[in-house]
Amino acid sequence: MVLGRLLSTASEAASSVVRATSALAGSPAGRRSWSSGDRTHLEVRGLHRSDNAALAEAVRQHLRSRQGVEDVRINATLGRAIVRHDRELVGTDELARVLGDVEHEHDLDHAETAPAGEHHPGNPVPLLREVGAFGVSVVGLGYAAATSLPPIRLFPSVVPATVSLVESVPWMRSTVQQYLGRQATDTVLATVSTVSQVLARSPLALTVTACYRLCACREVLARHHAWHRWERSVGEYPQVHHADPVEAVARPRPLPSGPVERVSDVAGTLALLGYGATLTLAPQRAVAMMQAATPRAGKMGREAFATQLSTTLSGRASLVLDPDVLRRLDRVDTVVLDLPALPSAELAAAARSVGHVVTTELGADGDHLPLNATGLAETVRELQTEGAVVAVVSARDRPTLTVADVGIGVVGDSGSLPWGAHVTCFDLADARTLIGAVAPARTTSRYSARLTVVASWLGALFGSLGPAYGSSSRASMPIGASALIALGLGTWWGTRATTGQHSPRYSIGPSHYGKIEETSSDDDTHSRRVTAPTAACEQSHDP
Template sequence: MSSTTSSSTAHRTRRQPASKSRHQAPAIPVPYVTAELHTARIPLPGGENVASAVDTVRHQLPSGDQLLFYGGLTAAAAFSIIEWPVAAAIGIGNALVQRSVHKGPARAEREMPLVRLLAKAAEVVAPVLQAARTRTAAPAGRRVWAGRHRSHLEVRGLHAPGSEAAAREVETRVAAVEGVRRAEINGVLGRVVVEHDPGVDIAALSRLISAAEGEHGLDDAAMSPRSTAHPANAEPVLRDAAALAISLAGLGYATAAALLPVRVVPPLLPAVVSLVDSVPWMRSGLERKLGRAPADGLLALGGAVSHGLSRSPLGVFTHLCGRFCASRETLARQQAWAEWERSSVHRCDPVAVEPRPRPVPDGPVERATSVSGGAALAGYGTVLAASRSPQRALAMLVAGVPRPAKAGREAFAAQLTTAVSARGGLVLEPDALRRLDRVDTVVFDAPVLLTGRRAVDSVVPLDPEADAAELFVRAGRLVGSAEPGGGERFLGDWSRRTAAGVVRCCGTHGDAVARVSVVDELDPLAEALVEAAPRERCGGGGR
């Protein structure tokens, strides 16, 4: 009983502190703000900081050698030793290269695309500026390619046979001008090539040529047809560059103006321009009225402007891709021409060109675009008359414009011209590559498939006891590369005699021991070349 009471008392004693704690007042934290004031300490630059800043500025400045380099480059451009766009491109490229050298390899690798982009821009800008300078210096009515030491000027009528006397007269008069070292007539291209000192007046040379044309009755003669598509002409470069720039600006404008409620140009105008450019009979009618070059410029610039102002980003982008391919082709031809112009002999007599017995037939692209263009016009008129809805009629017209067919062929021909030019070739007639889809017969000239050497085809022993293998080997050595009519040939004690077109091998005693059949040796790649052409369209031929 007592133990139980003690345990209960002890239990109450242990719980009393807990009971006491429940009756204490709660503690509430009170926020307060303490203000502290600190004096700002501005560190002054020490000697090491100043030295580091000086080193940084000194590394950013060009070195003494670089200053001499830039000074010489500026002097060369100032005295017209090199063109200033070329000098600017060289200076910028050198600065970027030097900057990338001082930086780490990783950062230099990141900046290499910028260097390549500037190099490509210099390659594009230099021919455009050269074309603009040539166009402004060219006299009216005469195409001119003006270089620093050599220029090419058109001359009327010299591409026709029988104009040799007029050509010699032009050469003599031009060569007599002060500062002119030599003059040559290229009768095929119808141009006079003049080597001269810098600063020769091209307009004076043109007036001299005009006087010579008048004296020989060539005032009304036409220029050479090959001169129209000459790779050195300035008009295609300026036209394609302007169309490409307008298309780039039009793409940005069309994308931004798509949110505006008002159209500057109705969408019917770019559709009509594309239709005229794509349909052969429409384009040929425009060329007959304006001429080939003005028609090309009008359609190129008109398409770029009309697509941009009609607020059609997709149409502008499509036109931009086409102008980009055309610009690459034109610049590639100009660069290839610059290489050929420095290393080629320019003098040649005119070549008589017989007219075609019939016009060039239409190819698959011409046939498809003619039918599609006519159907587009008919569909536009029919839908407009039936529904009185210009929008539906326009949709029918746009759907029938045969732009993809011509654009595909143009892109292929442009890429082919660019590839040929990059490999050292010179394309004088770009239209020839656009007629490859009309080729239905391939004629191989026999000498093209041969090596020019002779080979043994068969050996017929005249002595039954002679070794046929030995005769074949000796016949091959005797025949070699000689012609079958080359007479007698000796090789040690053996000889070869040709009589009446029959080749005989003679032994040590001079007696004929074999009759040899000799043929022209076929080139190892001849069979592959013939097999590359479709068999049903391949015709063999020779001279």
């Protein structure tokens, strides 16, 4: 049974990688796209802006004028045009060329794409990056173990130590990201980190990297499959893709730091100071001080928790459209329940463990939220200005879901998706699970931060005692060990956060597309869930 599941999982992963690779090779230059059957989702620059209504209409008209195009829908939130077409008459490259002409007519050749499209579950680049990094780390681990006996290492350990520090310290990573962009930063750091660890023959560091990349692979594959299943299930109902633009506004003040950020920022500064103070005296010991202060456990613990939560929710058919919000759960202290769009008692019960619970309906569980004259979205922004980190649960208010720190959308009886939500749930129990995960997310971050501090003290002690030669290896031992412990604890807490749901589940999924059938969960509760019909093969492109 176990072997069969492993083989099935490996087969699915392999087919996804092969499909993504072939699709990426044949994708339109400079434009993300995703295809399934006779439908193609194409990225359009500037489509997400609220002042570009004329662009959306021009896209529709130009595409519909092409022979073989049967239908065009605009999802401005994701910045995509969804085209149903006969591939024998008009191909993806021709559609992309038409969009390029429209963008040129509207002076949008170099305009930005929709921020939500950066995290699109159908983008294959994150999948290929994580699978590739995992494969290289596993192969490199064998190489490092086989060649670690010779006493002389030709590759300097300062390179992987520096990359690991940049990966783990938020302000260092954000500095690099300002110059390279999010996607390029992720790819460059993943590649350089793994390759440098292989060349430096660091078995412990590679073990940590392999375990972390395995968690990331599971998450990206689960999100990928969840999107495919949902898109196939609504193939005959293209209207569900339609979404008008929602104005994206900057947060009124920076997101407050959690325990991981506070410890990591201090550790990053100490790492640079320790390296600079000892560099001229003993270069090897300087690298040891840098490694000792690298806050790897903090990041690993939270990442393990978030990837486990994302993997489980995606497996339950939820759409995790922005996985970054799951890394913010440890800082959420306020939950806004948009009522009467949702049943109140069950969600309020889960939200009480978070802290402040506010509702939009008098008499409901929680404090009544006095609405700002300009609407709920502006009221949420006022809460953020006061220092709150806000999660919003709604089935209808797309602007509010967009400005929330964690926007949890649920699908109502109409079947319309609340585009703009960071996570879309088809089952109310999954929305409750996500709110209930805030408390274990805090626990994970708190313990991971403590592990970071303990490991850094031990690393500094091991690195400073004994001869300078080998000091970097000694200092890295507690750092690597604490990172592995944090990965294990984060995965465990993430698993616990998604189990033990004993209350009844309420079906709020659409009944007019797909097939609704009764399913039972591991805890013997029952849920009505949308299941996807058999699908045609799909492709995705992400240059």
